[in-house]
Amino acid sequence: MALPAYAGPLETTWYYTFRFLCACIFIFLITPILVIIPLSFNVEPYFTFTQGMLAFDPDAYSMRWYEDFVNNTQWTHSVKNSFIIAIASTILATVLGTLAALGLSKPHMPYRSLMMGLLISPMIVPLIISAAGMYFFYSNIGLDQTYLGIILAHTALGTPFVVITVTATLVGFDQSLVRASANLGANPTTTFFKVIMPLILPGVISGALFAFITSFDEVVVVLFLAGFEQRTIPRQMWSGIREQISPTILAVATILVMISIALLATLEVLRRRGERLRGMSPG
Secondary structure, three states: OOOOOOOOHHHHHHHHHHHHHHHHHHHHHHHHHHHHHHHOOEOOOOOOOOHHHHOOOHHHEOOHHHHHHHHOHHHHHHHHHHHHHHHHHHHHHHHHHHHHHHHHOOOOOOOHHHHHHHHOHHHHOOHHHHHHHHHHHHHHHOOOOOHHHHHHHHHHHHHHHHHHHHHHHHOOOOOHHHHHHHHOOOOHHHHHHHHHHHHHHHHHHHHHHHHHHHHHHOOHHHHHHOOOOOOOHHHHHHHHHHHOOOOHHHHHHHHHHHHHHHHHHHHHHHHHHHHHHOOOOOO
16 A cells, blocks of 8 residues: 555654565565575585575586486485375365364354364464374374374364364355255255355365465474385475485475465465455455
């Protein structure tokens, strides 16, 4: 929003000071992430900028670490595991979280605040505690070091994001549409898929994307539950840092940053679409 013409000296000072502070905070947060991108093209096996890179010498830049990532069987196996686990856990988290949000949106739902607190507790409890608890529980029932165990663990971590986003979408939902659908003879299943689902779809997709990102980037639970065959990209990066420092990690990190930017851009588009569907102007 532009500065009003009638703004006084104090308002003008705060207008520019506030934006300067926001820019400083943004630079502080984003710079460590952006630094890894040029370093991933370093021709030398170092985590620092060489003299050639600083001089923008073309010979100082190379795609060798991306080629190493593509040709390394451990990395490709980790990529496959990450996508399999993330997609499966996202589907489960989306279904369970959407059903939970629909139940919590009912005004006659008993102990609604308590149930909401329990559902979002994985976001509040420190991850190391959740991972340790899952390890002891899954090891007793034989689900540790299995794909199913990791998928269920990531489902538990991703479900709160779906619950929150879908619940926020249902806040502005007009319940009279459901009653009108029932009056016209539609059964609950038809009402859900023809009336409710199209209106809450942006929130459902947003929650699913959050659940996918949570699973795709999660490393603590994987360290506790995964064996060698179930290692994901974050686990492989962790092992690479401990065992062999290689700029291949920077190449993988750059790819993950690009994926995250694409998903966040998708979330913003969905947010604006959801506001338009609810009669709100995007902001």
